[in-house]
Amino acid sequence: MANVIAEGTVGKRVLLMGNEAIARGAIEAGIDVMAAYPGTPSSEIAEALADVAEELGFYVEWSTNEKVAFEVAAGASLVGARSMVAMKNAGLNVAMDTFMTLPYTGVKGPMVVVVADDPNAHYSSTEQDTRVAAKYAEIPCFEPMDQQEAKDMTKEAFLLSERLSLPVFLRSVTRISHASGDVTFGDITKEKSKLGFNKHWKLPYRWAVYGPPSVAQRHVWLHEQLPLVKAEVEKSRFNKLFYVASDGSMSEWASGKPKAKLAVIASGLGVSYALEAIARLDLGFEVPFLKIGTPFPIPTGRVCELLKSAENVLIVEEGDPVVEEQVRSLVGTTGISVKIFGKSAGAEDIKCDKAGVSYGLIESVEPGVLPPYGEISSDKVLGAIRRTLAIIDETQDEGEAGVDEARESLRELVAPRSSTLCAGCPHLGSFFALREALRKDKGVHIVNGDIGCYEQGGYGIFSREVKGDDSDSERYRISSPYEILDTTHVMGSGIGLAMGQAQAGYRDGKIVAVAGDSTFFHATLPAVANAAYTRANITFLVLDNSWTCMTGHQPSPTTGKDAIGGDSIILSIPDVAKSLGIEHVTVVDAYNIAESKEAVQAALEYEGPAVVVLQRECALQVQRRTRRRGPAATYVDEEKCIGCRICVELGCPAVTFNAESRKAGIDEILCVDCGLCAQVCPQDAIIDPNRTTCNADS
Amino acid sequence: MSFDLVVAGVGGQGSILLSHIVADAAIRCDSSTRVRVGETFGAAMRGGSVASHVRIGKDVYGPLVSKAGADVVLAMEPLEGLRVSIDFLKRGGVAILNTRPWYPVDVNIGVCKYPEVEAIQEGLSGLGADVYLLDATEVAIEAGHAKAANVVMLGALSSLGTLPVDEECLLAAVRDRVPQKALDVNLKAFELGKKAMKELMDTKKLGKTADCTGVN
Numbered sequence: 001m002a003n004v005i006a007e008g009t010v011g012k013r014v015l016l017m018g019n020e021a022i023a024r025g026a027i028e029a030g031i032d033v034m035a036a037y038p039g040t041p042s043s044e045i046a047e048a049l050a051d052v053a054e055e056l057g058f059y060v061e062w063s064t065n066e067k068v069a070f071e072v073a074a075g076a077s078l079v080g081a082r083s084m085v086a087m088k089n090a091g092l093n094v095a096m097d098t099f100m101t102l103p104y105t106g107v108k109g110p111m112v113v114v115v116a117d118d119p120n121a122h123y124s125s126t127e128q129d130t131r132v133a134a135k136y137a138e139i140p141c142f143e144p145m146d147q148q149e150a151k152d153m154t155k156e157a158f159l160l161s162e163r164l165s166l167p168v169f170l171r172s173v174t175r176i177s178h179a180s181g182d183v184t185f186g187d188i189t190k191e192k193s194k195l196g197f198n199k200h201w202k203l204p205y206r207w208a209v210y211g212p213p214s215v216a217q218r219h220v221w222l223h224e225q226l227p228l229v230k231a232e233v234e235k236s237r238f239n240k241l242f243y244v245a246s247d248g249s250m251s252e253w254a255s256g257k258p259k260a261k262l263a264v265i266a267s268g269l270g271v272s273y274a275l276e277a278i279a280r281l282d283l284g285f286e287v288p289f290l291k292i293g294t295p296f297p298i299p300t301g302r303v304c305e306l307l308k309s310a311e312n313v314l315i316v317e318e319g320d321p322v323v324e325e326q327v328r329s330l331v332g333t334t335g336i337s338v339k340i341f342g343k344s345a346g347a348e349d350i351k352c353d354k355a356g357v358s359y360g361l362i363e364s365v366e367p368g369v370l371p372p373y374g375e376i377s378s379d380k381v382l383g384a385i386r387r388t389l390a391i392i393d394e395t396q397d398e399g400e401a402g403v404d405e406a407r408e409s410l411r412e413l414v415a416p417r418s419s420t421l422c423a424g425c426p427h428l429g430s431f432f433a434l435r436e437a438l439r440k441d442k443g444v445h446i447v448n449g450d451i452g453c454y455e456q457g458g459y460g461i462f463s464r465e466v467k468g469d470d471s472d473s474e475r476y477r478i479s480s481p482y483e484i485l486d487t488t489h490v491m492g493s494g495i496g497l498a499m500g501q502a503q504a505g506y507r508d509g510k511i512v513a514v515a516g517d518s519t520f521f522h523a524t525l526p527a528v529a530n531a532a533y534t535r536a537n538i539t540f541l542v543l544d545n546s547w548t549c550m551t552g553h554q555p556s557p558t559t560g561k562d563a564i565g566g567d568s569i570i571l572s573i574p575d576v577a578k579s580l581g582i583e584h585v586t587v588v589d590a591y592n593i594a595e596s597k598e599a600v601q602a603a604l605e606y607e608g609p610a611v612v613v614l615q616r617e618c619a620l621q622v623q624r625r626t627r628r629r630g631p632a633a634t635y636v637d638e639e640k641c642i643g644c645r646i647c648v649e650l651g652c653p654a655v656t657f658n659a660e661s662r663k664a665g666i667d668e669i670l671c672v673d674c675g676l677c678a679q680v681c682p683q684d685a686i687i688d689p690n691r692t693t694c695n696a697d698s
Numbered sequence: 699m700s701f702d703l704v705v706a707g708v709g710g711q712g713s714i715l716l717s718h719i720v721a722d723a724a725i726r727c728d729s730s731t732r733v734r735v736g737e738t739f740g741a742a743m744r745g746g747s748v749a750s751h752v753r754i755g756k757d758v759y760g761p762l763v764s765k766a767g768a769d770v771v772l773a774m775e776p777l778e779g780l781r782v783s784i785d786f787l788k789r790g791g792v793a794i795l796n797t798r799p800w801y802p803v804d805v806n807i808g809v810c811k812y813p814e815v816e817a818i819q820e821g822l823s824g825l826g827a828d829v830y831l832l833d834a835t836e837v838a839i840e841a842g843h844a845k846a847a848n849v850v851m852l853g854a855l856s857s858l859g860t861l862p863v864d865e866e867c868l869l870a871a872v873r874d875r876v877p878q879k880a881l882d883v884n885l886k887a888f889e890l891g892k893k894a895m896k897e898l899m900d901t902k903k904l905g906k907t908a909d910c911t912g913v914n
Contacts, residue, residue, distance in 0.1 A: 013725060013729060014722075014725065015718065015721050015722045015725050015733060015735070122738070145759075146734075146759065175736060175760070175761050175762070178736075178737050179734060179735060179736040179737065179761035180718060180721060180733075180734065180735040180761075181732070181733060181734045181735070181761070182725050182731075182732055182733045248757055269760070271759075272759035272760040272761075273759070273760050275759050276757075276758075276759050276760055276764075279757060280764075377760070377762050377764075378759075378760050378762070378764055379764050379765050404766070404825075406821075406824045406825055407766075407784050407825060410780065410784050410821045410822075410824070410825075411784060413780060413813040413817060413818065413821055414777070414780055414781050414784065414813070415777060415802055415804055415805055415810045415811060415812055415813065416802065416804050416810065417708070417745075417746065417747045417777070417778075417781075417802040417803075417804065418802060418803050418804050419745060419746040420745035420746070420803050421745065422710070422745060461803065461804055461807065461809060462804060463802075463804035463809040463810045464804075464809055479807065480803065480807060482803070629843065645807070645808070648806050648807055648808075649807070651803060653745050653800075653801075653803065655806065656801050656806055657806045657807075657808065659808060659811075667800075667801075669835070669844045670800075
């Protein structure tokens with residue numbers, strides 16, 4: 001179907017994913033330029049916009065990384081265009097340099113910075129709360145409670161950015177971005193942006209942060225905007241006071257009511273959870289409630305009003321205690337008599353003694369009534385309200401309803417499901433070849449991972465119990481591709497770590513780094529140049545599957561397609577590596593295990609930096625183009641199978657093993673007839689009728 | 699009041715599309731109802747556990763079904779149905795399980811065992827649940843493609859009769875959301891799923907009557 005987010009019908013009500021709602025908000029605001037690098041849970045924002053860009057006449061690009069994307073959006077805004085950049089939490093770390101500096105010059109056309117955080121780290125290396133970054137950069141931050149607000153706030157963020165000449169931050173979270181809800185459309189602005197450039201726009205040397213008067217003076221200018229920002233949030237419709245009755249119904253705010261036992265301040269998605277928790281608890285009293293849509297800066301006036309409405313206040317927010325710390329500071333400054341509950345310890349819990357400071361409950365891992373890590377839910381907020389009331393009433397919190405024995409005993413039946421690469425994934429071949437190549441040498445090898453589908457090489461086997469041990473160097477058996485990566489941190493970090501290991505003089509084993517094609521261009525180019533420059537003795541494998549797969553198959557510089565599906569050039573990774581000074585560069589087919597193993601071995605033996613590019617398009621993308629009807633052709637000849645499980649060690653989800661008959665099998669629905677398992681079988685017991693490649697050992 | 703459904707499966711089985719079809723249909727049917735879909739899945743594109751929460755009702759705000767709060771668990775894979783039901787299926791709820799297993803690598807490499815489907819059924823019945831076992835993958839192959847198993851399960855859900863969404867709305871959402879070249883297969887899958895579920899429900903009713911007769 002045509003993408004509904006392009007429709008002009010005001011009042012139309014549809015199901016949208018939070019990311020699509022943000023895209024719709026940008027469309028309603030009249031976006032001109034969208035730039036992003038894919039990152040879960042943010043990718044569908046630019047994807048949705050790319051889908052309708054041609055129809056609506058604006059520009060969308062998948063940039064090579066978030067810093068580039070941020071600068072593309074900023075540049076557009078400096079000439080008066082309406083721009084947006086979207087990224088995941090970690091992406092902001094990449095864009096941080098420009099992100100921190102741009103507010104000093106401000107922007108001309110409106111610019112919205114969307115960051116999708118990931119509480120509980122469903123798809124991320126950290127749980128970092130980027131609202132802190134909005135405060136760090138001193139720009140206003142919106143945070144939606146649901147998909148409708150995600151749309152409405154995005155539109156408002158453009159308007160606010162235009163009024164303030166500052167980039168405006170929109171913080172989403174996984175449960176907004178990757179959840180769907182009913183969204184009612186507003187109107188799409190007809191007003192076109194006027195492009196123009198003025199070097200001294202309203203201020204001298206406006207866009208040169210070092211230009212006169214000085215950088216420090218620009219910081220003064222930024223602070224001069226803060227009162228304007230505060231005035232905006234004070235009157236924002238996204239910050240709202242009301243009461244919530246026991247049945248969950250809401251009523252208008254009224255002054256002069258007697259103080260309630262407990263009030264709630266909730267920000268963003270926390271609002272949704274808190275409303276549900278109150279309705280489920282049937283508290284028997286009306287709860288004064290402040291819904292916050294701007295966690296930085298908080299609407300001080302409304303917060304003060306709320307603080308005066310109750311003896312105790314619970315603060316509910318997803319992530320760090322960002323609102324909570326601002327509220328606690330406000331309580332300290334104003335001297336309002338109220339007790340605050342949330343994720344951190346209260347002032348009353350902090351004791352000073354003669355010897356120094358004893359932090360009391362702060363020393364606890366969970367000093368507040370809500371945990372300072374993980375994600376919240378209406379279940380957790382419900383528990384927090386109950387705990388808060390128990391502390392207030394000095395009673396015992398009865399905790400969860402009794403343990404359901406029937407449920408708990410069922411857990412013993414559940415087998416863990418380790419995350420796996422897809423059936424026919426070329427990385428399965430690459431990792432098998434790497435394992436075999438490393439086996440030739442008895443050292444304690446280090447394989448540094450990176451971010452992409454292949455990061456699953458470090459996920460381990462969930463059901464296998466592993467204990468830490470104290471030895472300095474230890475060799476472990478690798479029985480699946482999911483155990484082959486020893487380090488994984490962030491985009492591009494693997495090759496850097498490898499160089500450090502090599503330059504430190506580590507000689508107990510080989511030093512390897514792996515990265516995908518999209519990651520190669522995103523964050524490894526300076527590191528590759530560094531490896532050449534310092535002659536680091538490392539092997540760098542680039543697993544090139546032609547797409548940015550893990551985030552949903554966005555095109556990358558090796559795809560030959562741009563964001564909206566038009567033709568683009570294909571950048572050659574081997575040529576780039578050579579031009580950056582790497583002398584040993586080989587290219588192999590990741591579906592040919594023998595060839596791949598040989599190339600990796602040669603690279604491992606080479607003194608100095610060596611690059612092996614293992615190429616093969618993502619199996620899912622191939623299947624999408626050539627969908628097979630009927631079962632796979634590959635099968636196991638049970639007469640020949642001796643049950644050695646080497647095929648199982650390939651880690652392909654389509655290779656099964658029957659523990660009773662001790663025979664391997666092929667799941668005919670999952671299998672894509674890639675031929676990898678047939679290559680690894682030492683008995684030639686796996687028959688792949690389409691097979692064109694030879695055995696790994698031959 | 700809300701209708702809370704959790705769709706469980708393995709990444710790549712189409713459980714998220716299935717949940718979006720249900721939610722989309724709910725909006726089409728009732729212009730005032732609120733709808734939320736919350737997905738929980740790991741980082742992987744495929745092969746990991748996926749659970750998609752669908753919430754329909756006037757007081758729905760958040761995207762997650764509360765613990766032991768699901769009226770129905772619809773599972774594309776039996777082990778995933780078990781995993782999700784333990785946490786989310788309410789006492790007396792309904793679980794419809796596709797019986798076709800997708801073995802975890804943990805089972806394939808021999809570290810742990812895959813539970814018998816009968817044991818799963820028995821266990822969930824112990825939670826007071828009505829459990830229906832349906833080989834949706836086989837039914838989907840009959841309809842034209844194994845990938846349509848999610849729409850077979852949708853048909854089954856529609857037969858159950860507790861979903862506050864009309865069949866026409868479900869079908870309208872199916873038409874809009876499945877790939878157009880696979881529309882006929884999916885419409886057939888829906889019909890076959892509906893029929894298979896009706897048969898299961900009839901058998902169950904008969905079974906209960908037979909038990910009563912036995913007591914007499």
